Amino acid sequence: MSNVYVFDHPLIQHKTAMIRKTDTTVKDFRELVKEISMLMGYEATRHLPLKEVEITTPMQDAKVNMLAGEDIAIVPILRAGLGMVDGMLALVPNAKVGHIGLYRDHDTHMPVEYYCKLPADIEEREIFVVDPMLATGGSAAAAIDFIKARGGKKIVFMCLIAAPEGIEVLQKAHPDVDIFIAAKDEGLNENAYILPGLGDAGDRLYGTK
Numbered sequence: 001m002s003n004v005y006v007f008d009h010p011l012i013q014h015k016t017a018m019i020r021k022t023d024t025t026v027k028d029f030r031e032l033v034k035e036i037s038m039l040m041g042y043e044a045t046r047h048l049p050l051k052e053v054e055i056t057t058p059m060q061d062a063k064v065n066m067l068a069g070e071d072i073a074i075v076p077i078l079r080a081g082l083g084m085v086d087g088m089l090a091l092v093p094n095a096k097v098g099h100i101g102l103y104r105d106h107d108t109h110m111p112v113e114y115y116c117k118l119p120a121d122i123e124e125r126e127i128f129v130v131d132p133m134l135a136t137g138g139s140a141a142a143a144i145d146f147i148k149a150r151g152g153k154k155i156v157f158m159c160l161i162a163a164p165e166g167i168e169v170l171q172k173a174h175p176d177v178d179i180f181i182a183a184k185d186e187g188l189n190e191n192a193y194i195l196p197g198l199g200d201a202g203d204r205l206y207g208t209k
């Protein structure tokens, strides 16, 4: 079974509390999502392997550790996942970015795919799938199905707010995928929205409501 990491860092908790507030503006919401993603990304990249290399400093030659060349792909689930990309890119600017377009059908709450474009060498990359919300888990599970069908192997999922129901669904569907979460919430309401949650992440990021 996959590991689930819920972050207890005070900065992450504070900023996650801020994005929940109804009166947080679109501008602040966007900036906070970027900052939280960067803080989470710092920890979620902890497992990346290092290799020893020789360099020359102005003082002498030295053996130092650098990333072992694991190439990274960041894959946001559209739309709201886009808000997490810049924070991750600030840490790993050479990462390639794939996109998966999914929206939840209003009545069935099931994910509907409308776009998928991944780096051609996705099978060789360490893949970070990002989406602020893990509610029923349907979107995340479907996105990871698409990535695996196109050859992706080493995958982690990062979200800001998760419902226990979504965590369970994602772990069952993809027991090999570790999950990084800023906050684990109480559960879902009758419309499959997370409580207390933050509302509709896409609308809050782009001001569409």
Ligand code: PRP
Binding pocket: 077, 078, 079, 080, 081, 102, 103, 104, 109, 111, 131, 132, 133, 134, 135, 136, 137, 138, 139, 140, 166, 192, 200, 201, 202, 203
């Ligand atoms: C939201 C969110 C996730 C999905 C989570 O996207 O960004 O992708 O819902 O719900 P689930 O776990 O029940 O699948 P939404 O469908 O609202 O699309 P949007 O980002 O385009 O607004």
Ligand code: URA
Binding pocket: 133, 135, 192, 193, 194, 195, 197, 198, 199, 200, 201, 202
């Ligand atoms: N998608 C959102 O944006 N918010 C929720 O609470 C659930 C799904």
